[in-house]
Amino acid sequence: QAELTQLRVNSEITLRTYLVVKEDALDLYGSQNPKVLDWFKMLLNVKGIGPKSALSIVSIARPEDLSVALQAESVDILTNCGISKKVAERIILELKNKAKNLIDIKDAPSVKSVTLNSEALQALEALGYSRDHAREALKDAKGDDVETKIRSALRALGK
Template identity: 45%
Template sequence: MIGYLRGTVNQLFIDCCFIDVQGVGYRVFIATTTRNQLIINNEVTLFTYLNVREDAMQLYGFYTQMEYDIFIKLISVSGIGPKVALGILSAITVEKLCQALGQKQVSILTKLPGIGKKTAERLILELEDKIGAIAEQKDALENVDSLEFEGKEDVVTETTQALISLGYTQAEFMPILKNLKSIDSVESAIKFVLKEFAKR
């Protein structure tokens, strides 16, 4: 499983992009919200999901951890595949989707591409609580840029990526990283975070 890609945006298309990672170009399918954040020739980190089929392997990328989490929840619902899930994320913001599910707004969900009344009702039934939990984490989710370690931005970014690859979410570890008075290396930061988790 490819947890994330960090590379240069080589090309942008309507529903996908090419990310150059040390000379290897990855075709990554993306939602409109992620596409709007990408600039050609700029470096980017995308959280990824690899969809394996009999005839192809397709990589889906997301600019934020929350968008990735919502995508995973969507494809867990019967009848919702990666393409439909990506279409949903292109047609509605994560916040409005969470609101529609939480308030059981079938009329809004049926306006999304590939979603009929029965599928909308299934989405609400299966995801109401799960999506709600993700939405509640939004306020606790701190962006990497909010961590003020002057001159150590790369260390913070690499630490964040490493913790995500270990299976932790930003909502879990960002409050801990924020308590660090200084950050000297990726190794020391990870040890600090893991030590704090062990106390819980």
């Protein structure tokens, strides 16, 4: 959904798509970001993860966050996407070795950074801000702890 807010009327885009064929339907999923689509397809290979769950995960977590979660085996990062601890553990177990080509550590933020942003994002949402606005404010938020990040983001949101 964050991708949709960046689109302009009458602008041309390239959209990468993936067709999910079911017994009673053909569902088309897509993204401008090829890494997002790669993660979506990888998540579909995890037992118990269907297209809707995979879409929910990649809509909330950036590819870099997913890389950190797998590399550090951080269940917390994945549970912040709205999935259970059990499913998060299964994702880590099943994808840790399979997703090596999707994990780009040099571009990935630290586990601490992702966890801080995740906690701050939840707090801002609890205060009534939309996920997209909160995430945008947190991009430039400074701070080494959750409280400082939230204060910085609130200042940006107040402008």
